[in-house]
Amino acid sequence: MTSNVFETDTPDPIAYLDRLAATDLGRSYKKRMLDELDVRPGHTVVDLGCGPGTDLGTLAEAVGPTGTVIGVDHDRAAVDAATGRTGGLAVDVRLGDLHDLPMADRTADRARTDRVLQHVDDPARALGEIRRVLRPGGRLVMGEPDWGTLTVDHPDSRLTDAYTRFVTDRAVANARIGSQLPRLAAGAGFTVPAVLPITPVFRDVRAADTILGLERTTRRAVTAGYLTEDAAQEWLAHLANGPFLASVTFYLVVAEA
Template sequence: MSTHPTGSGQDPIAHLIAQLDALDAMPEAQWLRSRTYELLAAGPGRRVVDVGCGPGRAVGELSGLGAEATGIDLDPQMLRVARERHPKADLRAADLAELPFADGTLDGYRADKVLHTVADPGHALAEARRVLVPGGRAVLAGQDWDTFVIDAKDAALTRTIVRSRADLVTSPRAARGHRSLLLGAGFTEVGVEVHTAVFTGAAALPMLAVFASAARDAGAITSTEYEAWLADQRQRAGTDRLFVAVPLFVAVGTRT
């Protein structure tokens, strides 16, 4: 997960967890998680890993489906929260590049909004293939950081903000490469779906503020431009004219 400073003085991980909780509670996000579980064929007798598990929501839901689910994350605060929320879950501190499983021992691998945080997503997918049994599935989900669509008065400034935010991400275009990453790692029966999350209310304002403050702090826009752009978005939210669309790319591949 991305943990860039929020600019608000709040602990960045606590702020990120709050953002994830709000987003994960949305009906669209709930549906998309369910779709990834379906693609994993998660259920009784299936051993699956959720990499970059964060606060552990997916691990809890996968366990509720009867799967033997393990969550891994490198951030100790994320794992602490996950263990508080899911005390019976199997949660481990581990790196995507070095999974704590023997060769060919898992039926499913799930990476949701996490591959953009690693410098070499291809290596992560090679590691996914290593731990999966023949016939096991890898399911990847994530947003492309260059393709946030934001309605705004100043289109050029908006492009600068989106591009600047994307430049702070380790692998901002990993999601558009999901298919190639799976094929490159030797997966077959690769399929791709695109689902679009649409935000039209004030709940999107904190996300937009993070984008704009990141651009300001990086020197891509001025403080005056920052204030003007956010004022436009607040005015839109107040008159029911705010519009943000985020394409989410979901890919599945089978380990041969």
């Protein structure tokens, strides 16, 4: 029986982001990103791909009344949500694209991307843009997964291979970005003083499912021809009932302009 284990409907994108940010994992990696960002009072900080403004309030607190926080996202619904959530704070939310940032050269002290570069069309160009808007000595902290490290235990490892191959080939645009970031950042002219891997291990299928969307992703893998319907049933039945284990490495990469 799998139907009461997996979330079958695709969640609203903003609700999905809020839910992840509220988990222990979400809170702890975001805190680690903030520590690495080393924001000082008076800084100008930009959150690139800010989504519904998840991190903008914390950044506004860190820069204080003399600082500036800018959020940029290309999605109108995200910008509207972020604007609504940061009313009353000194936060400027802009509709814009990472490939062509709506910011002048050398105007930011700090920048962050949090699960954004995995989705952009051209990560190297986006990093070039971030380098352009940072002041010399400015710092960028990126938090991105490497989906090539995803593993989901199953007695038939061929099913795991088919599922993870679908994720890296088709489900995410830049699936291996996490481990590529140091090279891409160096190519954009950054130095990279720190690379910090975070590898959560999920032992609870429901907790994993709220982040990974296991059933929905399996359905897409069937449609794309990576798994047969029978294989998908076998795969999901074990995930729902068996001892469960999944993990994926998330990289925090610190880069300096």
